[in-house]
Amino acid sequence: MAGKSYRSARAVGCCPLHSSQAGELLLVSRPLGIVYADEVMEEPSTSDEQQQQQQQEEEGEDELGGAMFTQLQQQLLDKSYTLRELTWLESLCGLDPEVTAEMPIPSLESLSQLDDTHQVHPLPPSLSSQRLADILQSNILEQEEEDQQIGWAGLPLDNPAPAIYNPRAAGGNGKAGGGGSSSSSSAAASDVDLEDYEGPRGRFAGLWPELAMMQHSCSPNTVSYVSSANAAAAVTAAMAAPTMLRAQNWDAVTRMARANLPKSTELTRSYLPTPTLMAPGEVRRAALEDLHGFVCGCSRCKDESRMDPALSTLLTDLYEACGPQGGLRQDLYEAELKGQLEDIESIRDQVAAFIQLLDAAFSKMSLPVQEQTWVQAAAFDVYELFFRSMVSLGETDPYAAELLMGLCDAVAPGSETHLLWAVTHMQESELLAEDAALDAVNSGLGSNTGRRRGGGGGRVGSSGAEAEVAALAKEAEQAGQQCYRAFCSRYGPLTRRVFEKVIKQRMEREEAEESGMGMGEEELEDEGAEAL
Numbered sequence: 001m002a003g004k005s006y007r008s009a010r011a012v013g014c015c016p017l018h019s020s021q022a023g024e025l026l027l028v029s030r031p032l033g034i035v036y037a038d039e040v041m042e043e044p045s046t047s048d049e050q051q052q053q054q055q056q057e058e059e060g061e062d063e064l065g066g067a068m069f070t071q072l073q074q075q076l077l078d079k080s081y082t083l084r085e086l087t088w089l090e091s092l093c094g095l096d097p098e099v100t101a102e103m104p105i106p107s108l109e110s111l112s113q114l115d116d117t118h119q120v121h122p123l124p125p126s127l128s129s130q131r132l133a134d135i136l137q138s139n140i141l142e143q144e145e146e147d148q149q150i151g152w153a154g155l156p157l158d159n160p161a162p163a164i165y166n167p168r169a170a171g172g173n174g175k176a177g178g179g180g181s182s183s184s185s186s187a188a189a190s191d192v193d194l195e196d197y198e199g200p201r202g203r204f205a206g207l208w209p210e211l212a213m214m215q216h217s218c219s220p221n222t223v224s225y226v227s228s229a230n231a232a233a234a235v236t237a238a239m240a241a242p243t244m245l246r247a248q249n250w251d252a253v254t255r256m257a258r259a260n261l262p263k264s265t266e267l268t269r270s271y272l273p274t275p276t277l278m279a280p281g282e283v284r285r286a287a288l289e290d291l292h293g294f295v296c297g298c299s300r301c302k303d304e305s306r307m308d309p310a311l312s313t314l315l316t317d318l319y320e321a322c323g324p325q326g327g328l329r330q331d332l333y334e335a336e337l338k339g340q341l342e343d344i345e346s347i348r349d350q351v352a353a354f355i356q357l358l359d360a361a362f363s364k365m366s367l368p369v370q371e372q373t374w375v376q377a378a379a380f381d382v383y384e385l386f387f388r389s390m391v392s393l394g395e396t397d398p399y400a401a402e403l404l405m406g407l408c409d410a411v412a413p414g415s416e417t418h419l420l421w422a423v424t425h426m427q428e429s430e431l432l433a434e435d436a437a438l439d440a441v442n443s444g445l446g447s448n449t450g451r452r453r454g455g456g457g458g459r460v461g462s463s464g465a466e467a468e469v470a471a472l473a474k475e476a477e478q479a480g481q482q483c484y485r486a487f488c489s490r491y492g493p494l495t496r497r498v499f500e501k502v503i504k505q506r507m508e509r510e511e512a513e514e515s516g517m518g519m520g521e522e523e524l525e526d527e528g529a530e531a532l
Helices: 047-058 063-078 083-091 097-102 108-112 129-139 183-189 229-239 281-292 299-305 309-322 327-338 341-365 369-378 380-392 398-411 416-442 463-491 496-515 521-531
Strands: 003-007 012-016 025-029 033-036 141-143 204-207 222-226 253-257
Touching: 033 063, 063 129, 063 204, 129 204, 129 281, 141 222, 222 463, 281 299, 281 309, 299 369, 309 327, 309 341, 309 369, 309 380, 327 341, 327 380, 341 369, 341 380, 369 380, 369 398, 380 398, 398 416, 398 463, 416 463, 463 496
Parallel strands: none
Antiparallel strands: 003 012, 025 253, 033 204, 141 204, 222 253
């Protein structure tokens, strides 16, 4: 096999037996159980119910999350298992370190040989309801939405050989490798239209045993997501490609490496949602201890533990002001709804003052580059709120978008948030370059100026203006390359044609959501083409 696992004091860990490249597929895992929010509780239908739900969320009471946990536990208690599933479940770690130390480590190679077709095995007495709850508490994976773009980008795998374990490749025999070549499928995928695809399902929780091998890090080197089974099925049916990875049954989690990892480097994932991952260390540690029962000791947390107490306090104060429940964020939301530009300007100026405080702290403390990155990542909500207030005022700042993208790349590479800011940075840079080129044309500097990337052609009347237009065009080109790399880090190698299709559909969806009205397929196509 191409990977190995081991047991630590907290959990099973794993690492590849060969170097892994950015975007490489590591494993595909089928869930032992999965529960969707829309199966557990009805959405609040009245304004009073919505207000009550919002109040519960603000007070930290997640009634829906508790209901999903209970139903998932019952699902695991009631179902029958294949021999391979049962072996996985018995090996998973819970919160008790003494029990964890005694648990056997599953052999990936031996697991691949076990029967995975006959679900005839009930839960053994050793897996009591309490122990199952303990296992779930440590290993449950919860996300807000399925990944709908996997239907385009992930199924036509350009590098289908997994580095660790894929129970569905090579005809489902569980051995590494297989899946078939997809160089021709990638091009074909960009021509498929999902006419009957209704979009991804929302919040869900599940248990994926292979993922449970991986330990947590607040700066993980892998990315995971759950694909949209509907989108995958639609692409498979439209392309009629039987060599694809059984897409019609895709309720699986796919793991891909983000960073270039040398051989035997431990693979890590985040147990926290991305917004919490971008919070100060105090917030992250409290969430991990509360949800998973351990205190994080990753490299990022260790660096932050040596941080000047005054800087740590400043970050906590900024998070309370600008974070998800921060007063300034709520004020901005209300000002946007009411169109109060003066209030938005005031909020922008307050957040700008916060950023100046951070810059002053950086200059005074002379922090190493890595530690400064951790500090800025912990202040992510501050930079994001500044950018949002700028947009609300009709202003643009591609450099702020670039910073947000870079922080995601350092802390949550390949995450949906990383992709969001990569696309935003690309769009902002392109708009800035186009505006500069248009200004040059209007000033009589030549119609070709700024429309060539890299400034490779045409003479202009002002060397200064020409240099500025060329520089902005070059920055826009680099932003496009960074966006492409971000998508490849999540979905693996993409052809340019597939990448452009994914970006186009993303923009169409965002425009349709912003318009608040249904749009026909032809209208969407026209809107997407115009935006591109």
